[in-house]
Amino acid sequence: MxxxxxxxxxxxxxxxxxxxxxxxxxxxxxxxxxxxxVRRRVGELAEACGLSYYDAAYLExxxxxxxxxxxxxxxxxxxxxxxxxxxx
Numbered sequence: 001m002x003x004x005x006x007x008x009x010x011x012x013x014x015x016x017x018x019x020x021x022x023x024x025x026x027x028x029x030x031x032x033x034x035x036x037x038v039r040r041r042v043g044e045l046a047e048a049c050g051l052s053y054y055d056a057a058y059l060e061x062x063x064x065x066x067x068x069x070x071x072x073x074x075x076x077x078x079x080x081x082x083x084x085x086x087x088x
Contacts, residue, residue: 017053018043038064049079059085 021039038060045063046056055076062069068086071077077087 017046021053045079045083049082051076051079059083
């Protein structure tokens, strides 16, 4: 999993980012029960670790897939280490 920071605005807070993600995923089908749990976990990580929803989505994916996360973002790397995701 490779994360590269992009200078984009995804919303001022977790609720706005969650609303944006919900809108973007409108009509996209997932395995039953997976999508709500994933979106909930992304929101939890964003809130607990002080991450953007975008960054938390990378962290959630690495966590769920038990993958190493490669990032140049110190805040994301620190958050990954706190939740047990390998960094580097």
